[in-house]
Amino acid sequence: MxxxxxxxxxxxxxxxxxxxxxxxxxxxxxxxxxxxxxxxxxxxxxxxxxxxxxxxxxxxxxxxxxxxxxxxxxxxxxxxxxxxxxxxxPLDWQTGVVVLLYQKGDWRVCSNYRGITLLSLSxxxxxxxxxxxxxxxxxxxIQEEQCCFHPGRRTLDQSASRHDDVLRMVLTQMEGEHKLALRRVYASALPPLVDRCGITVCRHLKRLERVILEYLELSDPPDETSRIHILLTLNQTLQTAWPRVNQRRGQQLLKAVLRLLVDVSSDINLKDSVKREIFDQSAASIRLLDVCSNRTLQVLKYMY
Known part of the structure; x- marks a missing residue:
């Protein structure tokens, strides 16, 4: 043999x-x-x-x-x-049997039992x-951000990568910034950062929400560069972190986008190309927010 x-x-x-x-x-x-x-x-x-x-x-x-x-x-x-x-x-290698082990307390309460699965050792x-x-x-x-999938590494071992540090620093500088030139620079750097961070952008949702609401409210003539980049950031965030966008957060973002549409449509000094870009990005944001809210938004039509 x-x-x-x-x-x-x-x-x-x-x-x-x-x-x-x-x-x-x-x-x-x-x-x-x-x-x-x-x-x-x-x-x-x-x-x-x-x-x-x-x-x-x-x-x-x-x-x-x-x-x-x-x-x-x-x-x-x-x-x-x-x-x-x-x-x-073999089917025996794929089958597991769940066994309940009694821990402590009243034996009639299900929460006092711990379930374990017995698998075939072969x-x-x-x-x-x-x-x-x-x-x-x-x-x-495996990407570097997925540290919990690497052997010997947990999520707590790498709570923040270098991209998280850069994004956190940029968001900190963006909050409360009043100079339009710096706002344009920060806003243009935000979309690639959010795209590079991927799913880890969920760690910064609260601060990112404040920045988005603040930058969508203030006008940036004549090209509205800051608003356009913030809309791009919003769309990337909704595509990546949509499970974390609850009803309250979705309503706040939707109100900000609608106010932006009203401001842009009533501004006679903006170019048609700029308006078209803002309308397209805003429509994409509304569609994504509608998906995040389980299709509960009303169908809106904008005429300009």
């Missing part, structure tokens, strides 16, 4: 050929051994993949897997390779093997 070829190399000869599609493709055992993630380190999968002492749903305890000899490792690896090449995971080993195989491919694609 076993043959040489390396310390951690196991070759299968007694499993039926129908279980291995690689035999139909006339692939050698050596190539199959290198491509299967189960045969990289069988000793590691039995000793490090599972922890604790509680038995799984299959009534196999972790200590049993950690004490497997060569024959046990061989059969566990054989099952893993069958699942790998057939593309079908299925846990299979999941760890697949995770170890795909992690080098997936991990470089």
């Amino acid at each position: 076993l043959s040489g070829g390396g310390r951690n190399t196991l070759r299968i000869f007694s499993i039926p050929p129908s279980c291995f599609p690689w035999r139909k493709q006339r692939l050698g055992t050596r190539r199959w051994t290198r491509s299967s993630p189960w045969l990289k380190s069988p000793r590691w999968l039995a000793s490090s993949s599972v922890s604790g002492r509680a038995p799984g749903v299959d009534e196999i305890r972790p200590a049993y897997l950690r004490s497997l000899d060569v024959v046990g490792l061989f059969w566990l690896t054989s099952l893993g390779n069958i699942a790998w090449w057939s593309g079908t995971v 299925g846990k080993v299979h999941s760890r093997i697949l995770e170890r195989r795909i992690r080098p491919i997936v991990e470089p694609r």
Whole structure:
């Protein structure tokens, strides 16, 4: 059943050929051994993949897997390779049983019980093997802001990235700024910052809301540069952080956009191109606010 070829190399000869599609493709055992993630380190999968002492749903305890000899490792690896090449995971490896554990207090109260899920330990080993195989491919694609998806890093370990610091500083400088030249500079820098921060803009929603309301209220003739960039920022924020836009926040932003439309439509000194840009961005903001409010806004038509 076993043959040489390396310390951690196991070759299968007694499993039926129908279980291995690689035999139909006339692939050698050596190539199959290198491509299967189960045969990289069988000793590691039995000793490090599972922890604790509680038995799984299959009534196999972790200590049993950690004490497997060569024959046990061989059969566990054989099952893993069958699942790998057939593309079908056994149903027992996918099934979990929820067990309620009594903690303290009145046993008739449901909140005094803690639920745990018992999984198949062989299925846990299979999941760890697949995770170890795909992690080098997936991990470089994870953004820096998603720190909780990196191994060994939590959200609290990186509560603010460098983009958060820049956005916080810009919003602090924008609040209470009365010079139009500086307002234009800050407003033009805000859309790319919000776009780069992504979902982490939710940390700054309160301050960002105050800045948006303040900058939409004050006119910036003749090109209305600040207002246009603030509308772009508002649209990016609504597209990214729409679950955090509650009814009160949506009403405040909608009132500010409607007041802006009234001011722009009554200003005879603005160019038609500027008005058109503001109307287009405002219409996009109203549509996004309507989506955030579960389609509860009335359909409005603006004539100018």
